[in-house]
Amino acid sequence: MKTKNIFKIAALAALFATATACVDNNDYSIPDTKVQEPAIKVTNTIQSIKSAYTGSGIVDFNKVSNGGDMVIEGYVVSSDEAGNFYKVLNIQDKPVNPTAAIQIAVDGFDLYNFYEVGRKVIVKLNGLGMHDNNGVLEIGVINGTDVQRITSTEYKKHIFRSTEVAEVKPVELASINDIKDTHIGMLIQLKDMQTVDKDQTYANINNTFSVNRMFKSCADDATIIMRNSGFADFKGQSISNNKGTVTAVVGKYRSDLQLFIRDTKDVNLTENRCDPLFEENFSANNFNQWTMQDVTGAQSWEIVNFGNPKPSAKISGFSSGAKENEDWMITKAIDLTGITGAILTFDSVKRYSGPDIEVYFSTNYNGGNPNDAANTWTKLNPTLDTNTGSWTSWTGSGNVDVSAAAGGKLYVAFKYVSTTSGAATFEIDNVKVAAK
Template identity: 50%
Template structure:
């Protein structure tokens, strides 16, 4: 026990000594000449081949390759200096246009002191000839999956844990090469498991409008927080995960639009991003917020006027929507009923634009009349059958009564006729005693130029 404690203390002292030499932003390390490791080509394999070894359970690299030597090489893309990444070293197979990447779990902080971004490294998955810090045979590493992400680390029973603090430099060998890492540019529509642990760049991004003004993380505690980014091209949402231990957790998140560079990751079925520091967030452009939007997440229809022309049934806020909120109308109540009900937006100010576009989503349940869409510029708040000049518009509505969870995008609906003034949009629902469908409306947005 005393011997183990001494070795652990010495190892940690070594790491701390290296870290104490780092004061500037270039992650400089002590002036130590790095010699290129002499690793034979026949002992090396690729990150892609190693990842393909995973078949749903622990991969023991001591049992692979007939127990022979096995190394992978890659380029460091992680950086834990700001504290947003913790005890991990992430590498990809090429500095530009990579094809595979992997995460190593290491029981050491301040790894950036030795392995700065772009540093080429060799990972000893198994080598019977190498020794650990105690002079014993270096144990083989293993690989397993946690929450959708493959990890390489020390074998602990039927899974893997972190590589020990006093042996990590036996497993992770620096090359003399330090490359310039070029982030792989992808779009949200391209997100897939193929990009996990790669350094990526995503353009046309901004913080969601509901979170503008918030800091990167939890300023008052150490809990990790998810922020949500919107893509201005496809309106998709992406999670950015920030640690409660990050140095920048209390800084305001930039409110503009631009590009983000991050390590691409996943948690179960959700793709997410990890920035290394705030320099990875380049949101200095103008935001792309719509002039009007309602995802009905506020739990009401306060942005709308509901008007029932015929029937007792009315438009209502529904918690069972897309995925859990919508405006809903059904003419069924212990049987089919005659109804004509309008859902009319409050005035949407288009005074500063010359053209405008409306988008939304619908889903239909049960047989009945299809819904209709109208626009108006002179509605005064009364009965829409006599108040205002309503013009019917063409859009794509869900008409498949069997598609209970398949929402239909409206497509771009031109509402430029209202540019320079106020716009009112309306969804007109009708039902009869013969048939009454249920319609849900969600994610209504109006954009102007």
């Protein structure tokens, strides 16, 4: 009899092990058989309760509810497993294509063991409040005129686990400039990202202070703070110098949007950096990166305290009347060895009437008169400023393809011409050549 019972128990254990092995909590909408679905009716969306905040003070959900229940649901996107999130849960309204998110302040540790990423939670708001925590709308317990963390003995009475564990897919954004306040608390992913400074660790190795690491978007050079805790498990690890994707929960401190990663798996930097092969904003107040050739006339390129932002390179053939001039500003050789494609960008502004500036590139400029027969120039077709009545109508050139010079040397030339019947003033700034 005892032997039969032992066999039955063993068989049941094997069956249970087989069944649970088939459940992957990372799959979308997989129920957790260890959790019972709470019998709580959801009454509000995350966005509707955020809309109750008027811009100052606190929201008391007991007063807002007028005696009724207030309940929201959402999916957990933050994790304190690696120590980079501290006593908060970030939830968003949907695991895919979310429209709203909120932060919940919880006085608890190792929250990931109970509220893992993708876990659907139901939050009872009665007895809680909401405030603006330095730019982030946050739910917590009301203490006088403040909102604080829900205590360790109370938070499970407000935040209930659903049986559902979903696969959360980050919102994909092309650039840092695409991040809006509506993304605060959401999980996003940015492509073509890299650190502004090379050879950094995520935080300081020798102390526990949180640090800001600046990342930039290769799409438009916009920058953003990645905020890393001095208590994070990965604080001493080096950040790759390459570019790639960054997945993070969006935060904010006052006016600064920030990124918070769950762990280093959120940072996938495996591609070559997008650092410019050539960059000139004339802030050094010299033409050390250029060869200047005055072919005709007395006027020359100069650096002036204007620009986008200031300073910039300026040329004008006007001196007590329009004069005849031909002046070239040519980059020193730009090395495109190993580069398969390259893009030129710059800003220009034009004032007064006269011939437009012309832009060329060469692979064999010899350093002398650009009109020498030995030099081969290919004319480019950038967008130039056409508002001759304004000094502030700076115009971006657009992406000008100079990939024909890939693999060798590239020279970019700005050719200015004026005549006795027309001498425009041109300013050039923010000249950059970058790999495609």
